[in-house]
Amino acid sequence: MSSVLYDVPGPRAIARNRILGVVTIVVVAAIAGFFVWRLWETGQFSAEKWYAFTFTNVWLQVGAALLRTLQAFAVAAVGALALGFILAIGRMSVHAWVRVPVGAVVELLRAVPVLIFMFLLYYGLPVLGVKMEPYWAVVIALIAYNGSVLAEVFRAGVEALPRGQSEAGYAIGLRKSGVMRLILLPQAIRAMLPVIIAQLVVTLKDTALGYIITYQELLFYARYIGSQSTYGSPIVPATIVVGIIYIALCLLLSLVAVRVEKRLRRSAKIATAAPEALDQEMTATRVIAVQSGLDGAAGHDGR
Amino acid sequence: MGVITDYLPLWGETLLGTIVLFFGGGALALVLGTLVGAMRVSPVPIARGIGILYVNTIRNTPLTLVFFAFAFALPPLLGLRLTSGVSLTLAISALGIYTATYVAETIRSGINTVPVGQAEAARALGLTFGQVMTLVVLPQAFRSVIPPMMSVFIALLKNTTVAAGFSVVNLGSIRANMSEDGENQFIVLLWVMAIFVALVLLLSWAQRALENRWKVAR
Secondary structure (H helix, E strand, O other), X not given: OOOOOOOOOXXXXXXXHHHHHHHHHHHHHHHHHHHHHHHHHOOOOOHHHHHHHHOHHHHHHHHHHHHHHHHHHHHHXXXXXXXXXXXXXXXXXXXXXXXXXXXXXXHHHHHOOHHHHHHHHHHHHHHHOOOOOHHHHHHHHHHHHHHHHHHHHHHHHHHXXXXXXXXXXXXXXXXXXXXXHHHHHXXXXXXXXXXXXXXXXXXHHHHHHHHOOOOOOHHXXXXXXXXXXXXXXXXXXXHHHHHHHHHHHHHHHHHHHHHHXXXXXXXXXXXXXXXXXXXXXOOHHHHHHHHOOOOOOOOOOOO | OHHHHOOHHHHHHHHHHHHHHHHHHHHHHHHHHHHHHXXXXXXXXXXXXXXXXXXXXXXXXXXXXHHHHHHHHHXXXXXXXXXXXXXXXXXXXXXXXXXXXXHHHHHHHHXXXXXXXXXXXXXXXXXXXXXXXXXXXXXXXXXXXXXXXHHHHHHHHHHHHHHHHHOOOOHHHHHHHHHHOOOOHHHHHHHHHHHXXXXXXXXXXXXXXXHHHHOOOO
């Protein structure tokens, strides 16, 4: 295996790599061992700490909290996709009086941390006499942020298409809306599908911010059950359980993105549509840039 | 303007908190991310596997959950007493460990943008491994990585607000202080937004400046 960093290894390199491999295993095992030892030492494996999770009712509550997480995610995802379309089309408008304000809105929404937007909706709006449920604060904030990011993704997808595509559309007599709807957007969406799904993973992750504004989702329930002293305050077990659920959900969605990407790469149709764009624009760099919320598009942090 | 001028020390303190979180988390993310990125491109299969495991697990964990684990699960586990210094350290660790995955992926993709022919040509000229790295591969990788890396840091800056949910002082937490004093929270939050927009614009400007200066001509 040759890479830009190293050549095909010879006997000495192979021996060295083996030693490095052993060192890696030892270091990682030491770190993992330390945590297992601390878990053991502080009695996290004791029956008492896990007692809470033997009740059907607790699991029903976990299920209900999970459902609230998914509910916020589903509404936010659909809303963000819709808003993304509207903003993208507005931003690609030929009329400056549409394009410029929409562009400003997109930039603004992307620059504001999602949590601050949630705060504004949940704590700020009551000052103006609008009382808002935590659920709606979470959903609206997620729609606004992810919608603006998706708008940039759609726009990047359309702009990566060869000019000839829209020219051919106009040549056969389509109007602008027809060119966009029938020719450009379907190709752009297909090419950008992995990035779009990656952004949906960010949306799913960011629903956890709802915990901070007391939306009763999974994390909120983990905190609740973790602080019940009648069960011996099982905060560590609760974190582990909820962590596994979150990671499993996001991994599942991420796997879909990887699958779709592989499929697109094999598909000849896309390859002819925008070979350059796919190779250069759709590298991991691009996905990260989009996922992390800026460039041509959080954390996801973001979020 | 009253909410700014009447509370200047508070704004200063919270802004400082955000900056400390940003630079602390950023430094940790750079160190850890470079390490993990190097593992992911290393010729050692075990190291690659562990790198993939780390990146895939943490990237699919909500940042709030990482904070949650550091704020609530880790202290009893390690027997920590929660002073403000410990809370800050835990928050910086949470941000750093989360952001490190994005740094690692950015570094990896930066190295991937260097054509293999470049290294092969360098080897053919008889350059040693060290020379190939420092003269040919890494300068190109480093430059191509500037825009996505800045995006990672902009995301990090915005993510510092999550620390507000875990009682660490930063711009995200100023709302709570102000509401105790009965100030208009709507106005306060609009100011916080404005500050973030300004900070993000500053970072994007830095990104463009660096990019123009160090762009690789291909």
